[in-house]
Amino acid sequence: MPSKGVVQVAGNDLSKLSASLLDQFRVEKIGIIFQQFNLLPFGSVLDNILLPLSFAPERRARVVQPKETARKLCTDLGLPDNLLNMRASTLSVGQQQRVAVARAMIGEPALLVADEPTSALDESTQIAFLDLLFTQSQNNNTSLLMVSHDERLSKYFDRVVRMTEIASFGKTTL
Amino acid sequence: MILRLALGSLIARATTVGMTILAIALSVALFLGVEKVRTGAKASFADTISGTDLIVGARSGSVQLLLYSVFRIGNATNNLTWSSYKDVASRPEIAWIVPISLGDSHKQFRVMGTTPDFFNRYKYRSGQSIEFADGKNMSDLFDTVIGADVAATLNYSVGDPIVVAHGLASFTEHKDQPFKISGILNKTGTPVDRTVIVGLRAIEAIHVDWQEGAQVQGQTTPVDVIRKMKLQPKAVTAALVGIENRLQVFGLQRAINKYNKEPLLAILPGVALQELWQIVGIAEVALIGVSAMVVITALIGMMAMIFSSLNERRREMAIFRAMGARPRIILGMLILEAAVIASIGAIFGLALMYLGLYIAQPIIDAKFGLWLPSKAPTLNEFLVLAAVIIASIIASLLPALRAYRLSLADGMLVRI
Numbered sequence: 001m002p003s004k005g006v007v008q009v010a011g012n013d014l015s016k017l018s019a020s021l022l023d024q025f026r027v028e029k030i031g032i033i034f035q036q037f038n039l040l041p042f043g044s045v046l047d048n049i050l051l052p053l054s055f056a057p058e059r060r061a062r063v064v065q066p067k068e069t070a071r072k073l074c075t076d077l078g079l080p081d082n083l084l085n086m087r088a089s090t091l092s093v094g095q096q097q098r099v100a101v102a103r104a105m106i107g108e109p110a111l112l113v114a115d116e117p118t119s120a121l122d123e124s125t126q127i128a129f130l131d132l133l134f135t136q137s138q139n140n141n142t143s144l145l146m147v148s149h150d151e152r153l154s155k156y157f158d159r160v161v162r163m164t165e166i167a168s169f170g171k172t173t174l
Numbered sequence: 175m176i177l178r179l180a181l182g183s184l185i186a187r188a189t190t191v192g193m194t195i196l197a198i199a200l201s202v203a204l205f206l207g208v209e210k211v212r213t214g215a216k217a218s219f220a221d222t223i224s225g226t227d228l229i230v231g232a233r234s235g236s237v238q239l240l241l242y243s244v245f246r247i248g249n250a251t252n253n254l255t256w257s258s259y260k261d262v263a264s265r266p267e268i269a270w271i272v273p274i275s276l277g278d279s280h281k282q283f284r285v286m287g288t289t290p291d292f293f294n295r296y297k298y299r300s301g302q303s304i305e306f307a308d309g310k311n312m313s314d315l316f317d318t319v320i321g322a323d324v325a326a327t328l329n330y331s332v333g334d335p336i337v338v339a340h341g342l343a344s345f346t347e348h349k350d351q352p353f354k355i356s357g358i359l360n361k362t363g364t365p366v367d368r369t370v371i372v373g374l375r376a377i378e379a380i381h382v383d384w385q386e387g388a389q390v391q392g393q394t395t396p397v398d399v400i401r402k403m404k405l406q407p408k409a410v411t412a413a414l415v416g417i418e419n420r421l422q423v424f425g426l427q428r429a430i431n432k433y434n435k436e437p438l439l440a441i442l443p444g445v446a447l448q449e450l451w452q453i454v455g456i457a458e459v460a461l462i463g464v465s466a467m468v469v470i471t472a473l474i475g476m477m478a479m480i481f482s483s484l485n486e487r488r489r490e491m492a493i494f495r496a497m498g499a500r501p502r503i504i505l506g507m508l509i510l511e512a513a514v515i516a517s518i519g520a521i522f523g524l525a526l527m528y529l530g531l532y533i534a535q536p537i538i539d540a541k542f543g544l545w546l547p548s549k550a551p552t553l554n555e556f557l558v559l560a561a562v563i564i565a566s567i568i569a570s571l572l573p574a575l576r577a578y579r580l581s582l583a584d585g586m587l588v589r590i
Contacts, residue, residue: 042185
């Protein structure tokens with residue numbers, strides 16, 4: 001929680017929400033792509049993609065045909081149809097990453113947060129992956145917030161904030 | 175879908191989950207099996223004698239009279255004199271009466287003198303008659319019919335001669351009057367299996383040269399002479415009585431108990447069996463207690479399994495949390511998991527018990543004469559299964575609450 005100022009996402013002041021409302025708010029408004037993807041290894045690709053909808057009624061309402069939407073997201077992300085019913089643990093790293101994106105995007109959350117999603121990729125695939133991410137964000141009218149160590153990616157983004165600009169690091173005295 | 179994922183998680187841990195299910199299944203099978211044996215033993219115990227309305231003997235205790243007359247355990251302190259027996263037999267209420275005379279033995283088995291009518295009157299397991307496996311009923315004075323266990327233990331067959339010993343565990347034998355086996359009975363699961371049955375007159379015949387429990391020195395009456403004697407018994411040990419009208423049973427019992435020429439006792443076999451079972455029944459409580467402990471142990475094993483899986487599943491739970499699952503849902507998932515494991519275990523246990531019963535049924539019947547019916551599960555058995563599932567849910571609360579707290583603390587950030 002901020003010590004000064006406010007944190008607002010999609011017009012809501014986060015500091016005013018209780019823990020359980022925050023849970024609810026997060027899953028409704030934010031799709032998260034984790035660095036480690038965090039797929040359920042024993043679940044199928046389809047189950048993994050549809051999982052957030054189980055807990056987010058607003059996002060669920062936006063998806064009329066969940067299976068079809070998931071399939072379309074996969075096609076757009078370049079995942080073949082026959083992967084849908086495979087277990088997530090059997091996929092390659094690149095495929096798992098795309099499943100993680102599809103899972104974050106389903107139900108069109110207002111904000112997409114990506115935590116170093118490209119760190120596991122080589123340079124050419126990094127660019128291709130970012131293209132996918134941008135296209136999908138634009139299609140869904142979603143803002144994309146991405147954390148990265150890679151300075152070279154900064155030119156692709158509308159706004160870049162360096163951690164050094166907003167936080168000061170120094171020795172803490174105990 | 176959450177259910178499917180929870181199930182997927184279970185399947186992903188198939189080995190440990192499988193072992194836990196096996197442990198629960200085995201414990202449930204054991205518990206149900208013990209319950210089956212217990213009820214079977216109780217029923218079989220109550221089935222030892224049926225169709226007999228009263229047992230009459232010298233006055234002692236009802237359990238004691240039952241023990242020596244039916245179970246051949248212990249000894250009669252007194253006999254029923256022949257004249258009293260005749261008096262009882264001549265009463266109008268009586269449909270049939272079979273005297274039994276105990277006191278001698280053959281090897282480790284008791285010898286019982288009775289009339290050939292015994293084989294028609296003595297019933298067990300709700301009205302089942304004793305049948306001959308081989309040979310036929312006694313026809314000659316020195317014929318004997320032996321129970322299935324006697325034949326099996328001593329390796330006897332029809333036509334073999336046997337010598338009856340005087341008294342129990344005695345060295346003096348009635349060598350002068352050997353018997354010939356005329357028939358061998360089918361296994362009944364009652365004390366009849368362990369009895370050597372001879373004619374009532376034969377009991378008199380082998381004691382012709384005996385007085386006051388000892389053989390008269392130098393006196394041996396030839397068998398031919400014995401055969402011509404009247405051989406009227408002076409007393410019998412007890413008598414099994416069937417009556418015309420069951421309504422008269424209490425009246426007759428009272429009349430016999432008040433018989434004034436000799437102190438007599440008439441008992442209702444069913445009532446005496448109940449009294450006896452109350453004494454034996456302490457063992458059944460112990461048996462149930464032990465098997466209940468086994469079930470509890472298995473449930474604690476399941477609890478330990480869930481506990482130890484929590485660490486490796488913190489990541490899984492964090493993912494659920496990140497996808498918007500409230501900690502409550504994590505709690506519910508773990509409880510559901512326990513319920514599923516216990517239910518599968520319980521159903522497997524039931525199946526296992528029936529499989530075991532199917533295999534062991536003929537063996538137990540042949541070895542112990544205990545027939546365990548393989549009936550459909552009773553309400554009681556379903557209650558046991560339900561209790562196991564409910565107990566598993568309660569046992570799972572501890573690890574589930576821990577998972578709840580862990581997932582609150584971890585939130586969605588776990589890197590393992």
